[in-house]
Amino acid sequence: MKRATRSVWRLGAGIVGLACVLTAAGAVLGGPDEVPTAAAGAVAPGAAPGPGVRTLQAHLRAQPRDAGAWASLGAAYVEEARVSGDPSRYPRAGEAFARSLRLRPDGNAEALAGRAALAAARHDFPAALRDADRALAVNPYSERGLAVRIDALVELGRYPAALEAARRADARRPGIPVFTRLAYVRELRGDTKEARRVLELARDSASTRADIAYTATALGRLAWSQGGYDEALRQCGRALKAEPDNLEARECRARALTGKGEHTAAIAEFETIVARSPLPGRLVALGELYEVSGRPGPARRQYEVLGTWTGLARAGGVNPDLDTALAAADHGDRTDALRAARAEWQRRRTVHTEDALAWALHRSGRSEEALPHARAATATGYRDAAFLYHRGMIERAAGERAAAHASLTRALALNPAFSPIGAREARRALDGLEAS
Amino acid sequence: MFSHLIRSTRGRKNLASLVCGALAAGGLAAAGVSSALAPGAANASSHREAPLISGQPQYDTTDVYAFVSPDRPDTTTIVANWLPFEEPAGGPNFYRFADDARYDIHIDSDGDAQGDLLYRWTFHDQIRNGDTFLFNTGPVTSLDDPDLNITQTYDLEMMRLRNQHVISTTKIANDVPVAPSNVGKASMPDYAELRKEAVRELKDGTTVFAGQADDPFFLDLRVFDLLYGGDLSEVGRDTLKGYNVNSIALQVPSEHIRQSAGQPVVGIWSTTHRKSASGDWTQVSRLGMPLVNEVVIPLKDKDRFNASSPWNDADFLTSVTEPELPKLIEDIYKIEAPEEPRDDLVSVFLTGVKDLNQPPGVRPAEALRLNTAVPPTGEPKRLGVLDGDNAGFPNGRRLTDDVLDIALQVVEGELVGKKNDLGDAVDENDVEFEKSFPYVALPTSGSNGPLAEAAGNRSQLDGGAELTSGSATDDRTVLALSAGAAGAGVVLIGTGLAWWRSRRRGRWS
Numbered sequence: 001m002k003r004a005t006r007s008v009w010r011l012g013a014g015i016v017g018l019a020c021v022l023t024a025a026g027a028v029l030g031g032p033d034e035v036p037t038a039a040a041g042a043v044a045p046g047a048a049p050g051p052g053v054r055t056l057q058a059h060l061r062a063q064p065r066d067a068g069a070w071a072s073l074g075a076a077y078v079e080e081a082r083v084s085g086d087p088s089r090y091p092r093a094g095e096a097f098a099r100s101l102r103l104r105p106d107g108n109a110e111a112l113a114g115r116a117a118l119a120a121a122r123h124d125f126p127a128a129l130r131d132a133d134r135a136l137a138v139n140p141y142s143e144r145g146l147a148v149r150i151d152a153l154v155e156l157g158r159y160p161a162a163l164e165a166a167r168r169a170d171a172r173r174p175g176i177p178v179f180t181r182l183a184y185v186r187e188l189r190g191d192t193k194e195a196r197r198v199l200e201l202a203r204d205s206a207s208t209r210a211d212i213a214y215t216a217t218a219l220g221r222l223a224w225s226q227g228g229y230d231e232a233l234r235q236c237g238r239a240l241k242a243e244p245d246n247l248e249a250r251e252c253r254a255r256a257l258t259g260k261g262e263h264t265a266a267i268a269e270f271e272t273i274v275a276r277s278p279l280p281g282r283l284v285a286l287g288e289l290y291e292v293s294g295r296p297g298p299a300r301r302q303y304e305v306l307g308t309w310t311g312l313a314r315a316g317g318v319n320p321d322l323d324t325a326l327a328a329a330d331h332g333d334r335t336d337a338l339r340a341a342r343a344e345w346q347r348r349r350t351v352h353t354e355d356a357l358a359w360a361l362h363r364s365g366r367s368e369e370a371l372p373h374a375r376a377a378t379a380t381g382y383r384d385a386a387f388l389y390h391r392g393m394i395e396r397a398a399g400e401r402a403a404a405h406a407s408l409t410r411a412l413a414l415n416p417a418f419s420p421i422g423a424r425e426a427r428r429a430l431d432g433l434e435a436s
Numbered sequence: 437m438f439s440h441l442i443r444s445t446r447g448r449k450n451l452a453s454l455v456c457g458a459l460a461a462g463g464l465a466a467a468g469v470s471s472a473l474a475p476g477a478a479n480a481s482s483h484r485e486a487p488l489i490s491g492q493p494q495y496d497t498t499d500v501y502a503f504v505s506p507d508r509p510d511t512t513t514i515v516a517n518w519l520p521f522e523e524p525a526g527g528p529n530f531y532r533f534a535d536d537a538r539y540d541i542h543i544d545s546d547g548d549a550q551g552d553l554l555y556r557w558t559f560h561d562q563i564r565n566g567d568t569f570l571f572n573t574g575p576v577t578s579l580d581d582p583d584l585n586i587t588q589t590y591d592l593e594m595m596r597l598r599n600q601h602v603i604s605t606t607k608i609a610n611d612v613p614v615a616p617s618n619v620g621k622a623s624m625p626d627y628a629e630l631r632k633e634a635v636r637e638l639k640d641g642t643t644v645f646a647g648q649a650d651d652p653f654f655l656d657l658r659v660f661d662l663l664y665g666g667d668l669s670e671v672g673r674d675t676l677k678g679y680n681v682n683s684i685a686l687q688v689p690s691e692h693i694r695q696s697a698g699q700p701v702v703g704i705w706s707t708t709h710r711k712s713a714s715g716d717w718t719q720v721s722r723l724g725m726p727l728v729n730e731v732v733i734p735l736k737d738k739d740r741f742n743a744s745s746p747w748n749d750a751d752f753l754t755s756v757t758e759p760e761l762p763k764l765i766e767d768i769y770k771i772e773a774p775e776e777p778r779d780d781l782v783s784v785f786l787t788g789v790k791d792l793n794q795p796p797g798v799r800p801a802e803a804l805r806l807n808t809a810v811p812p813t814g815e816p817k818r819l820g821v822l823d824g825d826n827a828g829f830p831n832g833r834r835l836t837d838d839v840l841d842i843a844l845q846v847v848e849g850e851l852v853g854k855k856n857d858l859g860d861a862v863d864e865n866d867v868e869f870e871k872s873f874p875y876v877a878l879p880t881s882g883s884n885g886p887l888a889e890a891a892g893n894r895s896q897l898d899g900g901a902e903l904t905s906g907s908a909t910d911d912r913t914v915l916a917l918s919a920g921a922a923g924a925g926v927v928l929i930g931t932g933l934a935w936w937r938s939r940r941r942g943r944w945s
Contacts, residue, residue, distance in 0.1 A: 107736040141739030174712035
C-alpha cells in the first residue's frame with residue numbers, strides 16, 4: 001500500500017477505534033442495544049438458545065443482585081460476539097462476569113467458565129485455560145468449563161492434553177458443545193473418519209435451528225477439506241435449510257461449488273458473503289476465483305480491501321490473526337505477514353502458527369528457514385491441503401524435490417479446492433518437477 | 437454497501453474515504469472492518485469458535501410424580517417429565533424425546549437406596565419422507581396418519597437388579613407410538629383422540645403412555661426474585677401456564693413394585709443417560725423429590741448431583757441438615773432459621789416420615805417415597821400431609837400437590853413447631869387434570885399458549901407444520917434459569933411472601 005493511502009487508513013482506523021471505545025464504555029446495561037446493522041442481520045432469530053441479552057438486561061434492571069443472571073448475561077454477550085463478529089460485546093461481557101463474581105465470589109463456576117470463554121474469544125488462551133481450570137475446580141461437571149478447556153489446549157498446541165480433556169468432557173457432559181470439540185481434536189490428529197462420526201452424533205441430536213446449522217456446516221466443511229464436494233453441498237444445504245442466512249454455511253457452499261468447478265455460482269455466492277462480512281479468508285477466496293476466471297481487476301480490488309483490513313487492524317493496535325497473515329503473505333504485504341505470523345508463533349506453537357510462519361518465511365524468500373516449520377505443521381497427521389501445498393512449495397524451494405513432489409501430489413489429491421491459485425501453482429510446480 | 441464499493445471502479449483513495457466516512461458516521465455496518473479491531477473477532481480458521489450453549493432440554497428432567505391411582509387404588513401411577521418450557525405457539529413447534537438417551541424410572545422396594553426395578557424407555561424417530569423439517573403434511577387424525585411426517589415410538593424394558601447389577605431384562609413394550617406435539621387446531625383437529633391412542637395396556641397389567649402434556653407443575657417463578665430482595669407484590673400468577681412438557685407415564689399394579697403387603701413403601705426416582713461419543717452412557721440428569729436441586733443442593737453441586745446416585749447421597753447430607761435457604765431468609769427477611777441439624781428435613785427429603793412413608797432400615801437417600809398402602813383420598817388437599825391428607829406429598833407426589841408451598845413451609849420449620857403459612861400464591865394448575873391415566877392434562881395447542889396470547893392469536897398455517905427452533909427465550913425462561921441459578925430460589929419467598937399474603941389477606945397488617 002502506498003504511504004499516502006495508508007495515512008488515510010490510519011485516520012479511518014482511529015475513528016473505528018474510537019467508535020469501539022465509545023461502545024465499550026457504554027454501561028453494560030446502558031440504553032438501547034446498538035447492534036451494528038450488518039451484525040444484527042447475521043444473527044438469526046433464536047440463534048442462541050437460552051435467554052437473550054435484552055431479556056437478561058430487563059431482568060437485571062429489576063434484580064441487580066442476581067449473580068447467576070449476570071453470568072448468563074456475560075455468556076450471552078460472548079455468544080452474540082461469536083455469531084455477529086462484533087467485538088464491542090467483549091468489554092460488556094467482562095463487566096457482567098465481574099459483577100457476577102462480586103455478588104458471589106465463591107463457588108461461582110458459571111462466571112469463571114464464562115470468563116474463560118471470553119478469554120478464549122479474545123485469543124488469550126493461557127487465561128482461558130486458567131479460568132476453565134478454576135471453574136472446573138468448583139464444578140467438575142461445568143459444560144462450559146470443560147468445553148473451553150479443550151479450546152484452550154488446542155489453541156496452545158497441546159494436542160495430547162486436548163484429546164485427554166475432550167475424552168474426559170465426553171464422559172462427563174456428552175453433548176453438542178463437547179462433540180464438536182472432540183471432533184476437531186480428532187481432525188487435527190488426522191483422524192477425519194472419527195471426526196465425521198462424532199460430528200454426525202452431534203448433528204443427529206440437534207433440535208434447534210442454530211445447532212442443526214452449526215453441526216451440518218461443520219460436517220460440510222470437513223467433507224470439503226477431504227475433497228468431498230457433493231457431500232459438502234448436501235451438508236451445507238441442510239444447514240441453510242435450518243438457517244438460510246447462516247454465513248458459515250453459505251461460505252461452505254461457496255467453497256464446495258468452487259471444488260465442483262462451478263466458478264460462476266461460487267463467485268455469486270462469495271460476493272453476497274463478503275458484502276455482509278468481508279473476512280480475510282473470504283476476500284481471498286473471492287479474489288482468487290476472479291483471478292482464475294480471467295478477471296484481474298475485480299480480483300485486485302478484493303486484495304486491496306484485504307490490505308485495508310490489515311492496515312486497520314494494525315492501526316487499532318491489533319495483531320492481524322493467522323488468516324490475515326496468510327492472506328497477506330499471498331496477496332498483500334509480506335513484511336506484515338511475517339511480522340504477524342512470527343508474533344503469533346512466539347505466543348503459541350500450534351500446527352496453524354507453524355504453517356503460517358513457514359509460509360510467511362517462504363514468501364519472504366527464506367525457504368530454508370521455513371522448512372522445519374512446514375514439517376512441524378504437518379507432523380500431527382492433520383490432513384489439510386493448504387498445509388501440504390505450503391510444505392511442498394517450501395520443499396521445492398529448498399531443493400528437496402522428491403519430498404516436494406510427494407507433498408504437492410498429496411495436496412492436490414486431498415482437496416484441490418483449497419485455493420484456486422494455490423492449486424494452479426501446485427500443478428505448475430509438479431509439471432516442472434516431473435519435466436526435469 | 438461494501439459490495440457496492442468493492443464492485444465499483446473507484447480508486448483506492450476514494451474507497452478509503454468512503455469507508456472512513458461511513459465509519460465516522462458511526463455506522464459500523466461494515467461489520468467486518470470493525471471486527472478487525474478485535475483479535476479473534478475474525479473467525480480464524482485456526483480458532484473454531486464452536487457454540488458453548490446448546491439448547492438441548494430433551495435430556496433435562498423437570499418433575500417426577502408418584503401416587504396411588506385414584507381410580508384404580510391397587511395400582512401406582514408414576515409420571516416423569518422432560519423438556520421444560522415447550523412453547524406451543526409461534527411455531528409450529530414440535531418436541532421430541534432424544535433417541536440417544538435412556539429415560540429411566542428406578543424403584544427401590546426395600547429402602548436400601550439401590551434400585552430393585554428399573555423401567556427404561558428408549559425412543560426411535562420414524563421419518564416418512566426424509567425431510568426432517570416437516571412435521572406434518574396435512575391434518576393428522578390418527579397416530580399412523582401418513583400426514584404425520586415425523587413420529588416417535590419407544591421400547592420399554594423392565595430390569596430387575598441386585599446390588600446395582602442387572603439380573604434380568606424383560607422387554608414389556610415394543611414400538612409403542614408417542615403422542616405428538618400438539619401443533620395446532622388445523623393440523624390436529626382432535627388432539628384428545630391422538631392422546632387416547634397413545635395410551636397402551638400391556639400384557640402384564642401395566643399401562644403406559646409417552647407424549648406431550650401440559651406442564652403439571654404450577655408456581656410463580658417470580659417468587660425467586662425474593663432472593664435478590666425483589667418485590668413480591670406481583671406473585672400469584674402461574675408462570676408455567678400454557679407451557680408443555682414431554683411426559684412418560686406408567687401405571688403398574690402396586691404389588692409388582694413393592695417388597696410386600698407388609699412393607700409397602702417404595703422409593704422412586706428418574707435418571708436420564710446420554711450416549712457419549714465413546715459409546716458409553718453418561719448420567720446427565722437425576723430427579724426424585726421436587727425442588728431438591730433448586731432448594732437444597734448448592735448451585736456449585738447441581739451438576740454433580742445430577743450425575744450421582746442415591747447410594748452416595750451422604751455426600752449431600754449437610755446440604756439437608758444445614759440448609760442454606762433458611763439462613764438466606766433470615767439474612768434478608770429476619771425470620772429466624774430453625775435450629776440445626778435439621779432432622780425434620782432429613783425425614784422429609786431423605787428417609788421418609790416415620791410411620792408414614794419410611795421403610796424399615798432405610799438408608800438416607802433422595803427419592804420420592806410412596807406408601808402404596810395409603811388409600812387415595814376423594815378430596816385431595818393441596819398441602820398434603822401438612823394439612824392432614826396422608827395420601828399426598830411428601831408421601832409420594834400427586835399432580836395437585838402444591839409442593840412449592842409445602843417445601844417452603846417445611847424448610848422454614850413447619851414440622852418443628854415454627855408454624856408458618858408461606859407460599860407463592862399459586863395453588864393449583866391452570867388446567868384441570870384428567871380423571872384417569874395418564875392424568876396429566878392435554879398439552880396446550882399450538883394455536884394457543886403464551887406466545888400466541890402475547891401476539892394476539894396468530895393464525896396457523898393450515899396443514900403442514902415446519903420446524904422452528906424449540907428454544908423459548910421469553911422472560912419466563914430467564915426467570916426459570918435464574919431460579920435454577922439461585923439455587924436457593926425458593927428462599928425468598930419467605931418473608932416477602934408472608935408480607936405479600938398479609939397484604940392480600942389483611943391478616944398481619
